[in-house]
Amino acid sequence: MPAQHSARHIHDAVIVGGGHNGLVAAAYLARAGRRVLVLERLDHTGGAAVSARVFPGMDARLSRYSYLVSLLPRRIVTDLGLRFAVRKRTVSSYTPAHRGGRDTGLLVSGDESRDREAFERLTGSDREFDAWRRFQGMTRHLAERVFPTLTEPLPTREELRARIDDEAAWRAVFERPLGETIEEHFADDLVRGLVFTDALIGTFSHAHDPSLRQNRCFLYHVIGGGTGDWDVPVGGMGALTDALADAARAAGAEIATGHEVVSVATDGRTAEVGYRTADGEGTVAARHVLVNASPRESAALLGEEPPPEARAEGAQLKVNMLLRRLPRLRDRSVDPREAFAGTFHVAEGYEQLETAYRQAAAGEPPTVPPSEIYCHSLTDPSILGPDLARTGHQTLTLFGLHVPARLFTGDADHDARLREELLEATLARLDDHLAEPIADCLARDAEGRPCVEARTPLDLERDLRLPGGHIFHGDLAFPHVQDSRPADTPAGRWGVETAHPGVLLCGSGAVRGGGVSGVAGHNAAMAVLGR
Incomplete structure (x- = not known):
């Protein structure tokens, strides 16, 4: 274990943090013959990309914090020989609505004729569907041109612009607030909101934000895999990080859990890394230190003030649920197994998103909290134990938007009450579209409690050291110099x-970090190797 190392034994690389990016870097470097040590604070690897049996006595392995895979390049899976797979979802999304005195919705299945009919049924014409197809063509072009660059040396801005070779697409995403483009393409409020949600996952912003942070988030959400598809990890997200840890160890990397790094001192040639365990303190020396933590945490380890851009504020409510069965919908034209197979959007109309943002920016919880929901067990039943699968149980994971850290004070009682109020309000908006309350469908754990848990930005900061609970460690950057x-x-x-x-x-705070991608780990390893 590292406590037995001394500063005289110099590692080629010490990696701070055993999240997925740190494990990717460790595996690449160890396979290249480097002497690698990973120090992880928790008693397990994986960081935010883990599977867990969240509810006592219930054999369901939920992807607890991060849910879906899009940005993980196939190159990393192949290079490292990972035994890991994803599955396509049978439906892209379902967005319920109330129109003309009736309950309806928009089911996007990926089948062109079926989708055209769904758009026409919702909006009364085929205009929005034709605009949808044109817009999806633009984002597919961006995906095909931009995604391969994520595992290459950074292009300059002009090099990336030339590679995209589409001035309209470039201006829409890299130069103008995304709201302008959405409003030019689409007229229907629900369709506008459906498009815009990709700009808000993990990002507190609005459609016309001049900083373009919403554009940057949108770009990463539509380029994954060169297609923009978001897939379900077979076995849960922990299957990926377990495979990465196995690959790193097999290549010769040493992984020490229960080792919290507390300092990094460097003279520019070598570094000394201080750590703490339950048994005491120690140091190790390294030629390179790869920090799989936020820029804010990196500055703290070096004893420096974090730069202004390292300030971060998460803005999401994460909810995990286990159901006895899927709920029935008010929109009886859609089978719940289809509606929940993709992304189920709740209160994410364009104006609803803007109103929720304005309220949260002013320090008030949104009165109509927007959210989106995923049922992974419909795509991958293996995350359920045999008894749960046989009896029709399903998992639901919910990602609530516009819940910024500023709403929480750090006072335990206040924050616990606010968490419960937000959870109640969020589930009530889901109930608006159900023929029965979601509470009636919740399973109960071995102690008789409903199988539902909620995590706020402050919970994520405490549990995972995410600065301000920001799932990307801070605002994303465009993928160029x-x-x-x-x-x-x-x-x-x-x-x-x-x-x-x-x-x-080597974490999400690197340029082209963010999301479960392994890109930052790959790129840090390539920098060490001089490739």
């Missing part, structure tokens, strides 16, 4: 540099 000059160091060329040679970012 951040100024007009080509980078002049390996770390700069790969978008993983810090102010200290030999100390690299």
Whole structure:
């Protein structure tokens, strides 16, 4: 174990944090013959990409924090020989609505004729569907051109623009607030909201934000895999990080859990990493330190003030549920097994999203909280034990938008009450579209409690050290060099540099970090190897 190491034994790389990016970096470096040590604070690897039996006595392995896979390049799976697979969802999304005195909705299945009919039934014409097809064509083009660059050295802004080779697409995403493009393409409020939600997952913003943080989030959500598809990890998200840990160990990397890194000191040539365990403290030396934590945490380890851009604020409510059965819908034209097979959108109309943002920005909880829901067990029943699967149980994971950390004070009683109020309000908006309350469908755990848990940004900060509960460690960056000059160091060329040679970012705070992708880990390893 690391406690037995001394500073005289220099590792080629010490990796701070055993989340998925740290494990990717460890596996690549160890396979290249480097001496690698991973130090992880918790008693398990995986970070936010884990599967857990959340409810006592219930044999259901939920992807507890991160849910779906889109940005993980196939190259990483192949290079590292991972035994890991994803499955396509049979439906893209369902968005319930109340129109003309009737309960209806928009089911996007991916079948062109069926989708055209669904758009016409909702909006009364085929205009929105034709606009949808044109818009999806634009995002597919971006995906095909941009996604392959994520595992290459950073292009300059002009190089990426030339690679995209579509000025309208470039301006729509890289230069103009996304709301302008959405409003030019679409007239229907529900369709506008459906498009815009991809700009808000993990990002507190609005459609006309001049900073374009919403555009950056949108870009990463539509380019994954070169298609923009969001897939279900077979066996839950923990299946990926378990496979990564196995690959790293098989290649010779050492992984030490229960080791909290507390300091990093560097002279530019080597570094000394201080850590703490239940048994005491120790140090290890390394030629490179790869920090699989936020830029804010990296600065703290180095004893520095974090840069202004390292400030972060998460803005989501994460809810895990186990159901005895799927609920019936008010919209009887749709089978619940189809409606919940994709992304089930709740209160995510364009104006609803704007209203919720304005309320939250002013420090008030949204009166109509927007959210989206995923039922992974419909696509991958293996996450359920045999008894649960046989009796029709299903998992639901809910991602609530516009719940910024600023709403919480740090006072335990206040924050617990607010969490319960937000959970109640969020589930009530889901109930608006159900023929029966979701509470009636919840399973009960071994102690008789409803199988539902909620996590706020402050919970994620406490549990996972996510700054402000921000799931991307901070605002995402466009995937190009951040100024007009080509980078002049390996770390700069790969978008993983810090102010200290030999100390690299390998987590979501790196350029092209964010999401379950492994890209930052891959790129940090490539920088160390000089590739």
